[in-house]
Amino acid sequence: MSFQPVKFYQTGTFTVGNRLLAPDERSVQASEMRSNSINSGHRACQGCGEALGARYAIDAAMAESNGQLIAANATGCLEVFSTPYPESSWQVPWIHSLFGNAPAVATGIAAAMKVKGRHDVRVVAQGGDGGTTDIGFGCLSGMFERNDDVLYICYDNEAYMNTGVQRSSATPPTARTATTMPVGPEPGNVFGQGKNVPEIAMAHNIPYVATATVADLRDLEYKVRKAVNIRGARYIHLFVPCPLGWGSASHDTIRLARLAKETGMFPVFEAEHGEVTSVLKIRRQVPIEEYLKPQKRFAHLFGKHAHPELVARLQAIADRHIRKYGLLEEGDN
Amino acid sequence: MPNKPFAITLKPGTSLANLTGTWRTERPVYLDRLPPCNNACPAGENIQGWLFHAESGDYEQAWRVLIADNPFPAIMGRVCYHPCEGACNRGQLDSAVGINSVERFLGDEAIKRGWKFDKPGTQSGKRVLVVGAGPSGLSAAYHLARLGHSVEIHDAGPLSGGMMRFGIPKYRLPREVLDAEVVRILELGITLKLNTKVANIEDSMRAGNFDAAFLAVGAHIGKRAYIPAGDAARIVDAVSVLRSMEGEDKPMLGRRVVVYGGGNTAIDVARTAKRLGATETIIVYRRTREKMPAHDFEVEEALQEGIMIKWLSTIKHAGEHNLTLEKMALDDKGFPQPTGEFETMEADSLVLALGQDVDLSLLEGVSGLEIKDGVVQVGSNMMTGHQGIFAGGDMVPSERTVTVGVGHGKKAARYIDAWLRGTAYEPAAKHEPADFKQLNTWYYSDAPKTMRPMLDAIRRQTSFDEVQGGLNETNALFEARRCLSCGNCFECDNCYGVCPDNAVIKLGPGKRFLFNYDYCKGCGMCVAECPCGAIKMVAEEI
Amino acid sequence: MxxxxxxxxxxxxxxxxxxxxxxxxxxxxxxxxxxxxxxxxxxxxxxxxxxxxxxxxxxxxxxxxxxxxxxxxxxxxxxxxxxxxxxxxxxxxxxxxxxxxxxxxxxxxxxxxxxxxxxxxxxxxxxxxxxxxxxxxxxxxxxxxxxxxxxxxxxxxxxxxxxxxxxxxxxxxxxxxxxxxxxxxxxxxxxxxxxxxxxxxxxxxxxxxxxxxxxxxxxxxxxxxxxxxxxxxxxxxxxxxxxGRDSGGLVRTYRADDAETMIVAMGSVLGTIKDVVDEMRAEGHKIGVLGIISYRPFPLAQVRAALLNCKRFVVLEKSLAVGMGGIVATDVRMAVTGTGLRGFTAIAGLGGRSIPKASLHKLFRQAEKEELEPVTFVDLDWDAVNKQLERERQNRHSGPIAENILHDKGIVSAKFG
Incomplete structure (x- = not known):
């Protein structure tokens, strides 16, 4: 297991907190003292997974670094909804430079901290999937390759949401976006080879790579805390549903993240120096339809002009993840 | 921040100026829903409420919440048929929470630790006569005493407890447990007069200067069916057998005992006969196992102990050492019909367990009463047609169980209290039910039910030792924590955590949470991710 | 040191x-x-x-x-x-x-x-x-x-x-x-x-x-x-x-006191320009130099002051605003707005083309006589340019320009011809 779950306390470690747990077993989010790195009043949409994921992640990093944290941010929703003049939501030192350079800016900050002997200060860079897997990819790879002392967190909502839901290299096959419309014989996004940035990060042999979702808070906090304590380049790919871009209900954000993991569509694992060291097992496996149906971006796969063959191909992707990462408990299969 | 670059550099956390609550069309609100266990409890226990404290290991507090409704946790934990568990939402997930076993643990813990009831507060100066020291009478006395009234119990029998002593075998309810819980009630300052049969209620009330009375005399008269029998045939009724178990002289039933009936009493008496040395104990019942009113687990335990059951049979004639049985067949409606086929069965004695009647002699001459089907009719306030005389338990129309009786006692006490004070008791409106579909069960750990230890079947055939064991602290805690806390916040912090807008304020341990509507955008994530369904969305008023 | x-x-x-x-x-x-x-x-x-x-x-x-x-x-x-x-x-x-x-x-x-x-x-x-x-x-x-x-x-x-x-x-x-x-x-x-x-x-x-x-x-x-x-x-x-030395500042003039013609430039080419100016001064030409050190911010007032007493100026720059002409020259002209000064733009040295003294002598003398076009391309090979322009007029698919010009100059033909 990636982290040591509390086996049984009514809810174990599934809930955010639990009055029955010892203080050191509680999540950062359960604490009244959590830093609320992103303050109330931000302009994210209702039910925004990215706003939630960013607070989860940065609060955990703040807790682990004793508040000694600096964040660099790529352009994107997270930047726009958090810092429109004259108000900022951030309660950590934070800089936004450009869409494609957050990893490099963070490298610069880390270099400055090193040269000033501030070894206690930890540096986080963050961006959406567009800023990470597409336009910022060169800087990201450079940061990895140099093994700069930066924790990069990608908030993956699988398209360019800030600009109006266009396809990114993280958009899943068949998904409707403004640039992959559900028309023609193969509606929605194409079945490409995909750009699996966590695996590409692993190919850099950096000390730490992990995936996580907003539905598995304890796992996420464990990974962020672990990552904060490692020196060198670290990458966390955090799955954050987007109600606006996915056409899902605002209250379904966490549920969809959970279904992405439980279907096998989004494998949750961690890797050290290029090798997978743990996976978060599927707890209650469900077919891919349960994940797809609540999302309007997949609506063309169902209903009157259904595409069961495309659903089957998506299921095959999930099944491949399950095999590849061993996502089912021993004997489940 | 006057020296920082204009506009491009901002002060931290200043977005608080932007009140995003204005975006909202629906708002989340916290609520308490009625858990199915509470709803199903005949004694009106706040089960979810006391499990909440047991979950944190605060057993005394759990016990105190429990005894606010029911003074007999140790007894309940043994003899209650726990409809709560049948209603438990967890049953739809894996298996119901072992509420009854946790209740017993709390009851036993209270006896072990010597926990006492709080002494009653201000005395009302009113006197209430309770007739019958069974579960219903004791329950009423307990609640009345706690409400500040002076209570006197009169019971015709030599010992307290009523059917809990004279109807329930001690292998199900050890007498030291019964005694402990009765004594604790009496310690509230209640006077118990044993061997005091109330011949006429109005006389007794007048004589004792009582302002009100609660009657709970139970149903102790075994029903007799007309069975043609030879002079030497030994026929006894089940309640007499069970009652005599508490005296010096144990009943003589012989080596081959036949019990006639299909209720829980039939099972109890059959298992008692087995323990008294009968080599064969056979229950004769006119219908099938599916139709049997006895609880299935008790039937199962009886079968384990070697009790035999003759299904679809009625007894036509009883001789000195044998019985004549007629085979029955169920008709379309499930009623047994005679077949005309007969058989003979050897028997040293026949025990009739065909139900009990109420001794209503104490009510003779009392005006305004309505007696129907051998029981006293009461209103929704448990009062009979005669002002100031209330009744409950087996002598009023109801399911005849200890727990129902206890519930009657509590309910009657509240109405008596109001009646004595010249006010009206208005029960609190019931919360809306907490259905399984309102739960988000993802958040609960997978945890199968803890089974209580059972006494070895061989020993059960010869000894009156308690059959079912209790839980120890570790597994009682485990079992308590299987509670889903349906409809009631258990402070899991989910709403506090999952809000993307930090619009939930955590008030600290035991104080739950508040919504900060200045920032809540109304996304509904807190509702969707609340494990126990303790939040709902309501439309904003325009 | x-x-x-x-x-x-x-x-x-x-x-x-x-x-x-x-x-x-x-x-x-x-x-x-x-x-x-x-x-x-x-x-x-x-x-x-x-x-x-x-x-x-x-x-x-x-x-x-x-x-x-x-x-x-x-x-x-x-x-x-x-x-x-x-x-x-x-x-x-x-x-x-x-x-x-x-x-x-x-x-x-x-x-x-x-x-x-x-x-x-x-x-x-x-x-x-x-x-x-x-x-x-x-x-x-x-x-x-x-x-x-x-x-x-x-x-x-x-x-x-x-x-x-x-x-x-x-x-x-x-x-x-x-x-x-x-x-x-x-x-x-x-x-x-x-x-x-x-x-x-x-x-x-x-x-x-x-x-x-x-x-x-x-x-x-x-x-x-x-x-x-x-x-x-x-x-x-x-x-x-x-x-202990002069370095930096906004602008620097050289032999400008009584100059009638001023040459304006930035960077190392100022050295060559000063040599040419020295030689022309020796011949009695009233010519001086204005070096711009601070291109941004552009020192409008200082440039204006430095040019106010001359009669004409040439901005010699190693840059070209295609479709317009000079880049620095535009700023310099802005500085002298309203003075009535005659200004010329000379584009030189693009892509490392050398700027020999002879070319500057020629350019500056033409400037003194005000015989320059508003924009002059110093040492441009007009023959190569005109040949290409002619080819393009005749044939839409005239081939790559750079290769054609090299061919015209006999470089490519020698190798691949």
Whole structure:
């Protein structure tokens, strides 16, 4: 297991907190003292997974670094909804430079901290999937390759949401976006080879790579805390549903993240120096339809002009993840 | 921040100026829903409420919440048929929470630790006569005493407890447990007069200067069916057998005992006969196992102990050492019909367990009463047609169980209290039910039910030792924590955590949470991710 | 300390004396020798504490510098040509965020056609980027301008490009006086950032600014450069006090007192121009020189004052605004608005084309007689150009221009013909 779950306390470690747990077993989010790195009043949409994921992640990093944290941010929703003049939501030192350079800016900050002997200060860079897997990819790879002392967190909502839901290299096959419309014989996004940035990060042999979702808070906090304590380049790919871009209900954000993991569509694992060291097992496996149906971006796969063959191909992707990462408990299969 | 670059550099956390609550069309609100266990409890226990404290290991507090409704946790934990568990939402997930076993643990813990009831507060100066020291009478006395009234119990029998002593075998309810819980009630300052049969209620009330009375005399008269029998045939009724178990002289039933009936009493008496040395104990019942009113687990335990059951049979004639049985067949409606086929069965004695009647002699001459089907009719306030005389338990129309009786006692006490004070008791409106579909069960750990230890079947055939064991602290805690806390916040912090807008304020341990509507955008994530369904969305008023 | 050294090496030593804390390096000719030398100093432990980061692109180079500068570290990088263009988005961002980064631009042409030799197209393309741009005439001045640039940048909290001609200065071995560490320390105090990313006092840098404040932000950047017009001469004067030589400032004139014809230029070509002017002065021509050191901010008043007493001027520039003409010339003409002065633009030296004295003699004499076209392309091969134009008129599919011209010149035909 990636982290040591509390086996049984009514809810174990599934809930955010639990009055029955010892203080050191509680999540950062359960604490009244959590830093609320992103303050109330931000302009994210209702039910925004990215706003939630960013607070989860940065609060955990703040807790682990004793508040000694600096964040660099790529352009994107997270930047726009958090810092429109004259108000900022951030309660950590934070800089936004450009869409494609957050990893490099963070490298610069880390270099400055090193040269000033501030070894206690930890540096986080963050961006959406567009800023990470597409336009910022060169800087990201450079940061990895140099093994700069930066924790990069990608908030993956699988398209360019800030600009109006266009396809990114993280958009899943068949998904409707403004640039992959559900028309023609193969509606929605194409079945490409995909750009699996966590695996590409692993190919850099950096000390730490992990995936996580907003539905598995304890796992996420464990990974962020672990990552904060490692020196060198670290990458966390955090799955954050987007109600606006996915056409899902605002209250379904966490549920969809959970279904992405439980279907096998989004494998949750961690890797050290290029090798997978743990996976978060599927707890209650469900077919891919349960994940797809609540999302309007997949609506063309169902209903009157259904595409069961495309659903089957998506299921095959999930099944491949399950095999590849061993996502089912021993004997489940 | 006057020296920082204009506009491009901002002060931290200043977005608080932007009140995003204005975006909202629906708002989340916290609520308490009625858990199915509470709803199903005949004694009106706040089960979810006391499990909440047991979950944190605060057993005394759990016990105190429990005894606010029911003074007999140790007894309940043994003899209650726990409809709560049948209603438990967890049953739809894996298996119901072992509420009854946790209740017993709390009851036993209270006896072990010597926990006492709080002494009653201000005395009302009113006197209430309770007739019958069974579960219903004791329950009423307990609640009345706690409400500040002076209570006197009169019971015709030599010992307290009523059917809990004279109807329930001690292998199900050890007498030291019964005694402990009765004594604790009496310690509230209640006077118990044993061997005091109330011949006429109005006389007794007048004589004792009582302002009100609660009657709970139970149903102790075994029903007799007309069975043609030879002079030497030994026929006894089940309640007499069970009652005599508490005296010096144990009943003589012989080596081959036949019990006639299909209720829980039939099972109890059959298992008692087995323990008294009968080599064969056979229950004769006119219908099938599916139709049997006895609880299935008790039937199962009886079968384990070697009790035999003759299904679809009625007894036509009883001789000195044998019985004549007629085979029955169920008709379309499930009623047994005679077949005309007969058989003979050897028997040293026949025990009739065909139900009990109420001794209503104490009510003779009392005006305004309505007696129907051998029981006293009461209103929704448990009062009979005669002002100031209330009744409950087996002598009023109801399911005849200890727990129902206890519930009657509590309910009657509240109405008596109001009646004595010249006010009206208005029960609190019931919360809306907490259905399984309102739960988000993802958040609960997978945890199968803890089974209580059972006494070895061989020993059960010869000894009156308690059959079912209790839980120890570790597994009682485990079992308590299987509670889903349906409809009631258990402070899991989910709403506090999952809000993307930090619009939930955590008030600290035991104080739950508040919504900060200045920032809540109304996304509904807190509702969707609340494990126990303790939040709902309501439309904003325009 | 006087030494005979390569321009790049001298600049590297000067930068090192400024105690940079973060240096970002990406190789592009002709700035490579500068960062190579700095890298060696850091690796050898001679320049410490300093982080030397081999980035993966110029875009990353400027981005790393943005991060390190925002975090309070004195930050430096160097680039040229395509590299500068590759980092443009970050160049604008650095100035927009008010980060006092110093960057050497080893001026080089911009492709296509790809060309590694010197002209000023690269820095001038960043005219409006919000960076200050100082042009060095000599390697000594390049050294001195770097030291002044850190002062200037940090006092105003705005970035500065120090521009020096690629190869002509960067790769030239000259006598250079390298100041001592004590002198530089006395002149350049430690970096005290106006804003800094610090957990002790969190701020949010890089907000999204809408129409309600964007113009004010831009005006404030402009105001900073207007302040620089006063600060740059002060820093030069202070520099003279500390180091004992004239270096920097906004503009510098040469033999201008009674000049009727003034030649205006930036960078190393001023040396050739001065030689030609000396020769023409010897012949009695009333000709002088105006060197512009500060291209941004552009010293309108100083340029106007320097030209007010002449009769005509020629702006000789190593840059071309295609479809328009001169770039520097446009600014100079703006400076003399209303004076009635006759001004000519001469485009010279693009892509490293040499600017021989003979060509300048010819050009300046034509200028004296006011026989020049408004825009003159010095030493342009009209024959090659006209042949290509003719081909294009005749045939839409006339083939690649560069190859055709080389063919016309007999170069390609010799090899592949």
């Amino acid at each position: 006087l030494k005979q050294t390569e321009g790049s090496k001298a600049v590297a030593e000067a930068v090192a004396l400024c105690r940079p804390e973060v240096i970002c390096a990406y190789p592009i000719s002709p700035q490579t020798h500068i960062v190579e030398a700095l890298g060696e100093m850091v690796k050898a432990g001679e320049l410490t504490p300093c982080e030397f980061i081999n980035v993966e692109s110029e875009f990353a180079a400027m981005s790393v510098a943005i991060g390190s500068s925002a975090a309070g570290a004195r930050s430096y990088t160097a680039t040229a040509s395509q590299g500068l263009l590759f980092m443009v988005e970050a160049v604008y961002n650095a100035s927009g965020l008010g980060l006092p980064i110093v960057m050497t631009v080893a001026n080089r042409a911009i492709g296509a056609p790809i060309n590694i030799w010197n002209d000023h197209s690269d820095s001038l393309s960043q005219r409006d980027s919000g960076w200050m741009q100082l042009f060095a005439e000599t390697n000594q001045e390049a050294v001195d301008l770097h030291i002044q640039a850190f002062r200037l940048a940090e006092e105003l909290s705005m970035p500065v490009m120090v521009c020096m001609d690629g190869f002509i200065l960067t790769h030239a071995f000259e006598r250079v006086d390298i100041p001592s560490q004590e002198q530089v320390d006395a002149y350049l105090p430690p970096f005290d950032p106006r804003q800094v990313l610090d957990p002790k006092e969190p701020i949010s840098i890089g907000a999204m600014v809408g129409p309600e404040a964007f113009m004010e932000v831009k005006y404030l950047a402009h105001a900073k450069q207007m302040q620089a017009l006063e600060l740059i001469p002060q820093l030069a004067a202070e520099f003279k006090q500390t180091f």
